Amino acid sequence: MAEPRVQGWCPGALRPMQSGDGLLVRLRPRGGRILPDAAAGIARLAIAHGNGLLDLTSRANLQLRGVTDASYPLLMAGLQSLDLLDATAAGEARRNIVVSPFWSRSDGSQAIADALADALAGPDAPELPGKFGFAVDCGDVPVLNHISADIRLERGADGDLICRADGVTAGKRVTAESAVAAGLALAHWFLGSGGTTQGRGRMSLHLKNGPTLHPSYLEAPAQPTAIASPKPGPAAAGFLVGLEFGQMRAETFAALSRLGTLRATPWRMLLIEDASVAPELAGLITSRDDPLLRVIACTGSPDCLQAARPTRKLARSLAPYVPDGAVLHVAGCRKGCAHPASATVTLTAGLDGFDLIREGSANDAPTRVRIAPEFLLAHPETLIETT
Ligand code: SF4
Known part of the structure; x- marks a missing residue:
């Protein structure tokens, strides 16, 4: 399996990272909080200067995708006018x-x-x-x-x-x-x-x-245990809504901005401050039982340059076969950036198929190697086999 390139740094707004679909511009919301005007502005900028897709990262940051060299300066000017830029990249x-x-x-x-x-x-x-x-x-x-x-x-x-x-x-x-x-x-x-x-x-x-x-x-x-990942629904301080693979259309984000201040979470969910009921908006996960909550997948190819294969289509197809309480992580390479922690099952993409890791992370030793995605789709029970 080819070794992914370790960048050693994370993208920011002032230091974007080249990805397969253009520049990746990451915003770090102060206090994890996005006020309605800022959210509406970010949504507008994502449509005008990016490809209209927004990611919520595993560290509760917000990413604009598909920015070009030509649109980047315009995006920066827009973010500056929203007072969302730091003084220096460092x-x-x-x-x-x-x-x-x-x-x-x-x-x-x-x-x-x-x-x-x-x-x-x-x-x-x-x-x-x-x-x-x-x-x-x-x-x-x-x-x-x-x-x-x-x-x-x-x-x-x-x-x-x-x-x-x-x-x-x-x-x-x-x-x-x-x-x-x-x-x-x-x-x-x-x-x-x-x-x-x-x-x-x-x-x-x-x-x-x-x-x-x-x-x-x-x-x-310290307190010995952390709670498990929360689920969509009413929560302390508001209502949690899930996002498939942590990604949403800018139009969805704009609609959310009209519901109140948003809090970013590291669990592919946004919290709508002071809300108590599920919003009636397309593009959100609001059911606690949605199978998509049991799968995690990074960007994969072609939008990540390091990915050996696409990830999300496979993860979406396998989601119904992931038992309640289990987590399937599909990683485009051994960096496993969408979920650095252990998962019940991890599928790590390589040029010859997927390696399968049980109770580990994307870079751990696999129990099975080079499994074709077609085989996994035809035999989803492979995920939960005990041997
Ligand atoms: S884990 Fe996924 S998103 Fe991260 S570098 Fe590898 S392919 Fe790209």
């Missing part, structure tokens, strides 16, 4: 913060996320690797434990806020006022203790390699 890249969409006005999440964003834009901010990120998860129970992040600001087992390094089960006790400083200090420790190699590195891998955290970062136990 500052934008550092502002890698996932916020729990279930934050409440009293739990401190928004103030912490805001202060963290400002600190990461400052001249003395740590020069962190492109994939390094923060999770702000200050509700009663953390919900982002399975979402990629290196430093977590969350509620510990005794109810206090803690600052936790990803990969350990305890953190430093902090307050809403001291959380950001503790997070930045931990980021500086990561850099100073050799957490990066050639500009890349992640916290949990670094900790596995031996360096020991200061004891103050191990004083307060």
Whole structure:
């Protein structure tokens, strides 16, 4: 199987990435929140200067697809007029913060996320690797434990806020006022203790390699479990709607913008703030039992240049055969970017077919190799066979 090219950085608005369908422009909504005027403006810009498709990423960011070299400057001008651009590409890249969409006005999440964003834009901010990120998860129970992040600001087992390094089960006790400083200090420790190699590195891998955290970062136990991925329906602070493979038409996003402020989630869903019923809009998943909620698939070919094969058509066809409670991940290559975590079954595309991995991620050792997609469609029971 060909090795995918590791970019080591994530696209932004100020630093777009070339993809198979044009430039990929990623927006990082501040606090994970998209106000109605901004959402309507983004939808307009996606139609005018992109291919009209929007992705919600696994870190709760929003991507415009199909932007061209000619339309990019016009898109930037439009985003600037909506006040959605950072001052510099470096500052934008550092502002890698996932916020729990279930934050409440009293739990401190928004103030912490805001202060963290400002600190990461400052001249003395740590020069962190492109994939390094923060999770702000200050509700009663953390919900982002399975979402990629290196430093977590969350509620510990005794109810206090803690600052936790990803990969350990305890953190430093902090307050809403001291959380950001503790997070930045931990980021500086990561850099100073050799957490990066050639500009890349992640916290949990670094900790596995031996360096020991200061004891103050191990004083307060974390809450042991995260909740499972939420489903569409009423939720804390609003109503969750799902998006097939995290993608929607800009017209759908424009229609959603008329329903209220939107909160981005890392689960291919948007939360409509203060809504209590399902919107009657095409292009959304509103049933908790929809089989499409059990499948995850990245862009695949031809729109991702690294993909060995198309992914989504196969995932859509196999969705009805995925048992309730299981997850099928179809990855266009071993990077598995749509779902870096383990899935019940992962199909990783190669030039000779799909490798099948059980209870692992796209780069783990397969139990079966080079399966033709036609075979999987004719024998979907292959997914749940136990041998
Ligand atoms: S996992 Fe999918 S989207 Fe990511 S690089 Fe590979 S083919 Fe592209």
